[in-house]
Amino acid sequence: MTHPTIYQGPVFDMARRQFDGVADLLDLSPDERDRLLYPKRAMAVTCPIHRDDGSVAVFEGYRVQHHLTLGPTKGGTRFAPNVDLGEVAALAVWMSWKCALSGLPYGGAKGGIAVDPRALSRRELETLSRRYMQEMIPFVGPYTDVMAPDLGTDEQVMAWFMDTYSMYQGRTVTEIVTGKPISAGGTHGRRDATGNGVAHLAGRAMEKLGIDPKSATAVVQGFGNVGSVSAAALARQGVRIVGISDHSVALHDAKGFDIEVILRHVRQTGVLKGFAQQAEIDPKTLPTTACDILVPAALERVIDAGNAAALRCRIIAEGANGPTTPDADAIIEERGDIFVVPDILCNAGGVIVSYFEWVQDLQRLFWDEAEVMRRLYEILDRSFAQVVGRAERLGISNRNAALSIGVQRVRDAKGTRGLFP
Ligand SMILES: NC(=O)C1=CN([C@@H]2O[C@H](COP(=O)(O)OP(=O)(O)OC[C@H]3O[C@@H](n4cnc5c(N)ncnc54)[C@H](O)[C@@H]3O)[C@@H](O)[C@H]2O)C=CC1
Numbered sequence: 001m002t003h004p005t006i007y008q009g010p011v012f013d014m015a016r017r018q019f020d021g022v023a024d025l026l027d028l029s030p031d032e033r034d035r036l037l038y039p040k041r042a043m044a045v046t047c048p049i050h051r052d053d054g055s056v057a058v059f060e061g062y063r064v065q066h067h068l069t070l071g072p073t074k075g076g077t078r079f080a081p082n083v084d085l086g087e088v089a090a091l092a093v094w095m096s097w098k099c100a101l102s103g104l105p106y107g108g109a110k111g112g113i114a115v116d117p118r119a120l121s122r123r124e125l126e127t128l129s130r131r132y133m134q135e136m137i138p139f140v141g142p143y144t145d146v147m148a149p150d151l152g153t154d155e156q157v158m159a160w161f162m163d164t165y166s167m168y169q170g171r172t173v174t175e176i177v178t179g180k181p182i183s184a185g186g187t188h189g190r191r192d193a194t195g196n197g198v199a200h201l202a203g204r205a206m207e208k209l210g211i212d213p214k215s216a217t218a219v220v221q222g223f224g225n226v227g228s229v230s231a232a233a234l235a236r237q238g239v240r241i242v243g244i245s246d247h248s249v250a251l252h253d254a255k256g257f258d259i260e261v262i263l264r265h266v267r268q269t270g271v272l273k274g275f276a277q278q279a280e281i282d283p284k285t286l287p288t289t290a291c292d293i294l295v296p297a298a299l300e301r302v303i304d305a306g307n308a309a310a311l312r313c314r315i316i317a318e319g320a321n322g323p324t325t326p327d328a329d330a331i332i333e334e335r336g337d338i339f340v341v342p343d344i345l346c347n348a349g350g351v352i353v354s355y356f357e358w359v360q361d362l363q364r365l366f367w368d369e370a371e372v373m374r375r376l377y378e379i380l381d382r383s384f385a386q387v388v389g390r391a392e393r394l395g396i397s398n399r400n401a402a403l404s405i406g407v408q409r410v411r412d413a414k415g416t417r418g419l420f421p
């Protein structure tokens with residue numbers, strides 16, 4: 001096949017390089033590679049809104065559905081200034097490997113709008129969210145593609161998506177998105193699922209390395225949904241959080257931060273800045289701060305060839321998608337002294353509980369929080385054991401073990417359905 005040229009940029013290159021490495025490991029044929037990597041379909045839309053001052057602003061939006069082989073596609077919607085088709089496609093590809101690794105009946109998807117949501121008023125944000133969903137109505141559905149929150153979106157945005165879709169159907173369709181508020185058909189446990197999962201698997205990694213959480217330290221980059229919940233959950237295990245950051249500031253305190261107090265500050269002011277001026281550091285130095293567990297929980301490509309050799313952690317628990325570049329992976333593998341819990345394993349708690357939300361919405365039968373958490377940790381523990389077992393057996397990195405399990409499962413499903421011999 002001639003390779004599609006619409007998927008460009010450094011994030012898609014990362015997804016492609018990771019895939020190529022794993023395709024070599026699995027000895028996939030050129031035809032299998034092309035069909036497995038490139039998305040089934042991609043939508044690009046423009047979303048006009050009236051700004052509060054009466055002017056009209058037009059924003060670009062995207063949605064990429066990677067494959068429909070195992071069921072509907074599933075994945076978050078990102079509102080961030082640098083969103084583009086290549087980034088969204090890479091995130092959709094990663095969602096596919098993540099869902100397959102967790103054993104969920106989904107292909108991957110991702111979407112987004114190129115916008116800084118912090119620069120919009122609440123009315124403008126609602127109008128843009130509704131317009132985006134309106135543009136997507138022909139392409140999504142509870143059995144086609146189910147959205148969820150990601151960077152820059154939250155439960156409220158999901159409620160607006162659900163409401164917009166439902167108004168067009170003339171009935172309430174809660175199962176069209178996950179990550180909704182409980183009052184609008186959401187599930188217990190989804191809001192904190194990703195961060196709780198990250199901390200749970202960081203705990204498993206500590207167990208594996210014989211690290212006592214009560215004498216361990218962590219650095220968390222990003223203090224939104226994933227970062228703040230990961231930090232709070234690690235602190236509950238007894239881990240001292242010595243470094244944190246968001247887009248406004250990075251803070252370091254060897255004595256450790258009181259995460260509950262910081263959460264109150266962020267709820268009141270919206271940012272970390274202003275919390276502890278004496279603790280401010282250069283954000284670039286945060287990833288290389290000495291600690292036991294480094295949790296990147298913000299953007300892609302923050303651990304790269306420029307800082308991988310200087311990392312001073314024993315575990316990387318990847319809350320963010322794609323925080324580590326393939327060049328950095330090579331350096332980390334060569335060093336051999338850092339245990340990586342790769343993104344598609346580490347942050348899968350979000351989509352796992354999204355799956356539970358979708359199942360509950362379809363059944364109109366809801367579970368209590370204990371049921372959700374029990375099932376969540378059961379899946380995460382199973383995946384962790386599979387990834388670490390395969391890595392040790394084949395002498396490969398945890399990332400390649402995780403990716404190869406995901407890719408192999410999608411390949412097998414396509415094969416069984418008749419595409420591959
Ligand atoms: N929300 C979810 O359920 C899931 C999210 N993820 C991934 O986790 C990451 C974070 O997502 P959320 O927490 O949902 O987003 P969010 O929008 O709730 O929070 C993002 C955080 O990152 C911070 N940030 C932005 N730029 C930064 C920079 N240059 N340096 C340091 N911090 C910066 C923001 O200030 C904010 O604190 C993303 O990579 C996302 O794809 C992965 C799985 C599920």
Ligand SMILES: O=C(O)CCC(=O)C(=O)O
Pocket residue numbers: 074075076077095098146147148149150178179321347348350351352354
């Ligand atoms: O909850 C979901 O459906 C997807 C979450 C997500 O976007 C992700 O895991 O990166």
